[in-house]
Amino acid sequence: MKLSEVPPLYVNVYTYTMKKVGVLYDVIGNVKNPYGLVKPVERDETVVGQPLYVKPHDLDKRRRK
Numbered sequence: 241m242k243l244s245e246v247p248p249l250y251v252n253v254y255t256y257t258m259k260k261v262g263v264l265y266d267v268i269g270n271v272k273n274p275y276g277l278v279k280p281v282e283r284d285e286t287v288v289g290q291p292l293y294v295k296p297h298d299l300d301k302r303r304r305k
Contacts, residue, residue, distance in 0.1 A: 241292055243267065243274045247299060253278050253292045261287055264294075 241253075246267055253261045253276075262280040269275045278292070 241276050241278060243276050246274055246276075247294050251294050251298050253294060255287055255290060255292060258293075258295075261292055 247264060249264060249266070251264050253264055255261055260281055261284070262278040264276045265279045266277040267274050268277060
């Protein structure tokens with residue numbers, strides 16, 4: 241997935257309806273156009289091409305460590 245900003249690794253990734261899709265496990269590409277690799281929870285073809293989100297609560301938990 242293309243990233244608008246880079247969250248910390250191993251943060252949960254959700255759909256618009258807050259259904260958990262998976263976990264961000266790697267960031268690839270150059271600095272101006274990064275892409276994130278997501279390890280899915282289950283195989284679901286309906287999320288392909290849709291925007292994915294990270295909860296602010298999950299970001300705070302990951303950054304505190």
